[in-house]
Amino acid sequence: MHEPLLRVDGLHVSFRTHRGLVNAVRGVSFEVGREKVGIVGESGSGKSITGRSVMRLLPPAAEARANRLSFRDIDLLRASEKQMLDIRGGQIGLIMQDPKYSLNPVVRVGDQIAEAYRLHRGGNRKAARASAMAMLEAVKIRDPERVYRLYPHEVSGGMGQRIMIATMLLAEPDLLIADEPTSALDVTVRLEVLSILDELIETRGLGLIFISHDLNLVRAFCDRVLIMYAGRIVEELPASELEHARHPYTQGLLAALPRIHERRERLAVLQRDPDWLDGPTYR
Amino acid sequence: MIAVDDLVVSFGDDDEVKRAVDGIGFEVREGETFGLVGESGCGKSTVLRVLAGLNPSYDGRLRIAGRDIGPRRDKALMKSVQMVFQDPYGSLHPRQTVNAQLMEPLRIQGLDDAAGRVERALDAVGLGPAFRYRYPHQLSGGQRQRVAIARALILEPDVLLLDEPTSALDVSVQAEVLNLLADLKAAGGLTYVLVSHDLGVIAHMCDRLAVMTEGRIVEELDVQELVAGAARHPYTVTLLRASETYGEGGVPAATSETNEATIPEPRKT
Amino acid sequence: MSAGTLRHWLNAEAAASPFQAFAQRAWLGWLQLLRNPLGMIGLLIIVALLLVAAFAPVIASQSPYEQNLRNVLAPPSSEHLFGTDELGRDIFSRVVYGSRITLLIVLLVSVIVAPIGLLVGAVSGYLGGWVDVALMRLTDLFLAFPSLILALAFVAAMGPGLENAIIAISLTAWPQIARLARAETLTVRNSDYIAAVRLQGASPMRVVLRHVLPMCVPSVIIRVTLNMAGIILTAAGLGFLGLGAQPPSPEWGAMTSTGRRYMLDSWWLVTMPGLAILTVSLAFNLFGDALRDILDPRSS
Numbered sequence: 001m002h003e004p005l006l007r008v009d010g011l012h013v014s015f016r017t018h019r020g021l022v023n024a025v026r027g028v029s030f031e032v033g034r035e036k037v038g039i040v041g042e043s044g045s046g047k048s049i050t051g052r053s054v055m056r057l058l059p060p061a062a063e064a065r066a067n068r069l070s071f072r073d074i075d076l077l078r079a080s081e082k083q084m085l086d087i088r089g090g091q092i093g094l095i096m097q098d099p100k101y102s103l104n105p106v107v108r109v110g111d112q113i114a115e116a117y118r119l120h121r122g123g124n125r126k127a128a129r130a131s132a133m134a135m136l137e138a139v140k141i142r143d144p145e146r147v148y149r150l151y152p153h154e155v156s157g158g159m160g161q162r163i164m165i166a167t168m169l170l171a172e173p174d175l176l177i178a179d180e181p182t183s184a185l186d187v188t189v190r191l192e193v194l195s196i197l198d199e200l201i202e203t204r205g206l207g208l209i210f211i212s213h214d215l216n217l218v219r220a221f222c223d224r225v226l227i228m229y230a231g232r233i234v235e236e237l238p239a240s241e242l243e244h245a246r247h248p249y250t251q252g253l254l255a256a257l258p259r260i261h262e263r264r265e266r267l268a269v270l271q272r273d274p275d276w277l278d279g280p281t282y283r
Numbered sequence: 284m285i286a287v288d289d290l291v292v293s294f295g296d297d298d299e300v301k302r303a304v305d306g307i308g309f310e311v312r313e314g315e316t317f318g319l320v321g322e323s324g325c326g327k328s329t330v331l332r333v334l335a336g337l338n339p340s341y342d343g344r345l346r347i348a349g350r351d352i353g354p355r356r357d358k359a360l361m362k363s364v365q366m367v368f369q370d371p372y373g374s375l376h377p378r379q380t381v382n383a384q385l386m387e388p389l390r391i392q393g394l395d396d397a398a399g400r401v402e403r404a405l406d407a408v409g410l411g412p413a414f415r416y417r418y419p420h421q422l423s424g425g426q427r428q429r430v431a432i433a434r435a436l437i438l439e440p441d442v443l444l445l446d447e448p449t450s451a452l453d454v455s456v457q458a459e460v461l462n463l464l465a466d467l468k469a470a471g472g473l474t475y476v477l478v479s480h481d482l483g484v485i486a487h488m489c490d491r492l493a494v495m496t497e498g499r500i501v502e503e504l505d506v507q508e509l510v511a512g513a514a515r516h517p518y519t520v521t522l523l524r525a526s527e528t529y530g531e532g533g534v535p536a537a538t539s540e541t542n543e544a545t546i547p548e549p550r551k552t
Numbered sequence: 553m554s555a556g557t558l559r560h561w562l563n564a565e566a567a568a569s570p571f572q573a574f575a576q577r578a579w580l581g582w583l584q585l586l587r588n589p590l591g592m593i594g595l596l597i598i599v600a601l602l603l604v605a606a607f608a609p610v611i612a613s614q615s616p617y618e619q620n621l622r623n624v625l626a627p628p629s630s631e632h633l634f635g636t637d638e639l640g641r642d643i644f645s646r647v648v649y650g651s652r653i654t655l656l657i658v659l660l661v662s663v664i665v666a667p668i669g670l671l672v673g674a675v676s677g678y679l680g681g682w683v684d685v686a687l688m689r690l691t692d693l694f695l696a697f698p699s700l701i702l703a704l705a706f707v708a709a710m711g712p713g714l715e716n717a718i719i720a721i722s723l724t725a726w727p728q729i730a731r732l733a734r735a736e737t738l739t740v741r742n743s744d745y746i747a748a749v750r751l752q753g754a755s756p757m758r759v760v761l762r763h764v765l766p767m768c769v770p771s772v773i774i775r776v777t778l779n780m781a782g783i784i785l786t787a788a789g790l791g792f793l794g795l796g797a798q799p800p801s802p803e804w805g806a807m808t809s810t811g812r813r814y815m816l817d818s819w820w821l822v823t824m825p826g827l828a829i830l831t832v833s834l835a836f837n838l839f840g841d842a843l844r845d846i847l848d849p850r851s852s
């Protein structure tokens with residue numbers, strides 16, 4: 001395997017609230033190379049907080065500590081804010097669930113892509129525009145000339161997510177963090193966006209952290225899967241081995257899925273075991 | 284139980300009319316679970332809102348329980364059709380306790396033994412009395428959806444309209460809610476209309492389904508037919524293939540936008 | 553109940569009664585207020601105002617009307633804390649009694665303005681259509697005039713006096729509240745929880761009163777509290793122009809008005825009631841800001 005891009009060791013994140021300290025992430029360790037790593041778990045299990053810790057984009061009430069949190073040879077915990085600005089969107093890209101919140105509503109989408117290009121790569125307007133256009137084509141937008149001139153509210157969810165991917169990839173990052181990038185999309189559109197993401201990642205050899213609550217999606221899309229439960233990784237395994245997961249939580253999640261070709265009277269309901277909170281991690 | 288004939292719903296004013304529902308018809312038999320599938324914006328929620336009586340401006344014929352229904356409904360009729368909404372975070376009143384929200388329908392309909400009914404309703408959806416005086420912000424998504432189901436069922440309706448009831452929930456919670464819905468129906472006397480974009484959910488819950496695109500029903504079939512691959516309309520086939528791709532691994536080759544309109548209609552809220 | 557069990561009761565995960573649920577909410581709000589020093593200052597001043605008004609006879613050193621023509625325009629001293637006015641009345645006592653009038657104005661205006669504004673705004677926003685158009689034109693009509701001018705015109709027509717001043721101020725204050733309540737209503741009327749009660753067969757009036765209004769109340773309370781400063785100032789302005797409370801009433805605005813003639817050599821006549829107006833309106837402003845942080849539904 002390649003040399004890891006991102007190393008996370010013993011990451012803890014806690015929030016100060018009026019009811020006391022909330023430990024959102026409790027000792028998470030993993031590495032990401034030039035591969036597609038999925039993080040799955042139910043809502044509140046700490047997936048987004050883990051992703052945001054890497055970008056150092058935590059809310060002010062949060063406090064993060066780790067034995068190690070490094071991207072290549074940069075210590076992300078100690079990096080200056082200036083260094084982080086360069087890393088965010090430059091070397092690590094972030095794609096979020098709803099592109100509407102990530103795009104500036106009053107600037108044409110093409111101009112936003114071009115602006116992102118100039119920010120990270122410099123160059124004149126004309127070159128930026130040409131690159132933006134090429135990028136729109138790379139995310140399989142059929143009529144880039146027309147789409148370039150649209151405003152964010154004029155594009156559909158799937159198109160918006162393609163544009164976000166284009167914006168993120170222009171800076172040629174090495175690692176992409178996608179937080180539920182397709183959860184707001186229709187099933188058919190979802191597959192199209194995923195296949196575009198897949199193709200671009202393969203051809204450019206990027207690393208990807210794919211955060212999702214959808215086990216099926218991650219199984220189909222990723223190389224490796226981390227299962228999170230209550231702020232910890234309880235199981236880590238190759239996506240192809242998911243069917244043979246050993247942790248009862250992972251098994252429970254799989255059994256709870258309704259299947260098209262397997263009609264059952266009742267769906268299996270997850271029986272939560274308090275031991276999972278601090279139990280072993282299956283690797 | 285429900286018969287819809289040539290239903291048309293339009294939005295917008297004179298110079299820019301948009302037909303959200305464009306002449307659809309279907310029948311739902313008593314005691315059945317009828318699925319409604321289609322991409323977002325194709326008019327599924329609009330159909331449900333007409334059935335529920337929330338949208339009085341429609342054209343077409345509507346029969347519920349053998350009665351012709353006009354745009355205006357009386358209290359008794361309102362009681363017989365209830366709905367569970369998609370977003371559990373928006374469907375409960377943020378400033379009322381669970382108790383207040385369950386008492387309200389009983390007061391409106393003037394039913395007796397309100398306290399007992401509330402207790403039994405909470406029990407039926409698997410929430411103990413401990414949840415009775417909580418505010419929605421003290422509940423998880425799955426618990427909220429249970430309260431919403433309790434609120435709909437406390438009036439003992441004949442028809443329950445379910446608008447993507449589990450799409451905002453985790454799979455583990457989805458399984459609990461779907462099981463709950465199945466149990467409640469098994470207890471008797473309910474007819475479901477279930478909207479979902481997840482064919483797995485539809486296949487699990489429904490007897491028959493209709494597939495919608497752009498305000499029209501393009502195909503109506505039994506779930507067995509769907510599962511056996513007997514769907515004929517290209518959209519149904521694409522949808523089925525997309526849903527199956529998940530389970531079997533592998534993502535198909537990249538394509539240009541196909542099913543997606545490049546410029547959506549302006550959204551109105 | 554001991555302090556420990558009370559705290560436990562307030563922080564309990566699940567409430568066991570409607571009252572406990574309500575108390576828990578109030579307790580959370582209180583904790584939030586404690587963390588807002590400016591808001592606490594505002595609240596303390598308002599509480600002090602209430603106490604002063606309640607115990608005015610005890611606090612004041614003499615009657616606010618008692619004249620002493622041999623000791624007019626005396627500067628502040630240990631005997632007359634705020635000095636005396638042109639008729640030898642003790643200004644401190646007058647300011648203390650004046651707090652009752654100020655409170656009366658504040659109370660009456662909020663009791664009149666909030667319900668009218670809420671109802672007009674919520675009905676207008678919820679029903680829409682021609683009702684909305686008619687009610688909103690009406691509010692526009694009132695909004696079109698500067699509030700002091702409208703109040704002036706009203707008082708001029710009805711005659712000067714405290715009651716008329718209060719009615720006049722209320723007339724100018726409700727349209728803003730109505731606008732606010734309407735905007736709030738527009739955001740909640742299409743929500744699913746409103747659809748759910750409509751499905752249960754609730755009449756439009758029931759939906760508005762029991763389900764829409766509670767959503768507007770917090771922002772209206774905030775607005776009324778913030779407006780209170782303006783209302784106190786308008787009341788003082790009317791008093792100052794001789795159109796509000798009439799002499800010898802110790803209304804703060806009227807006091808500044810009469811004191812104005814002696815401003816150059818007897819500064820305390822204007823300054824003391826003026827400071828009272830300033831302090832109290834500032835307090836309402838600070839408290840209103842804190843309330844916004846606590847009550848605003850968008851913050852939770």
Ligand SMILES: Nc1ncnc2c1ncn2[C@@H]1O[C@H](COP(=O)(O)OP(=O)(O)O)[C@@H](O)[C@H]1O
Nearest residue numbers: 015022024042043044045046047048049050059
């Ligand atoms: N701003 C916050 N204040 C307090 N707790 C928070 C905050 N944001 C997140 N949390 C806590 O962190 C946990 C993990 O959140 P998150 O990473 O967003 O979950 P998810 O796996 O759904 O992405 C949640 O259970 C929540 O309690």
Ligand SMILES: Nc1ncnc2c1ncn2[C@@H]1O[C@H](COP(=O)(O)OP(=O)(O)O)[C@@H](O)[C@H]1O
Nearest residue numbers: 294303322323324325326327328329548550551
């Ligand atoms: N109140 C409304 N005003 C205007 N347009 C609406 C309204 N409600 C729905 N629409 C439009 O009708 C179409 C169908 O919407 P909807 O029934 O919500 O779709 P679905 O539930 O299938 O996602 C959409 O194009 C939507 O923009």
Ligand SMILES: [Mg+2]
Nearest residue numbers: 047048049179
């Ligand atoms: Mg998340």
Ligand SMILES: [Mg+2]
Nearest residue numbers: 327328329446
């Ligand atoms: Mg819908």
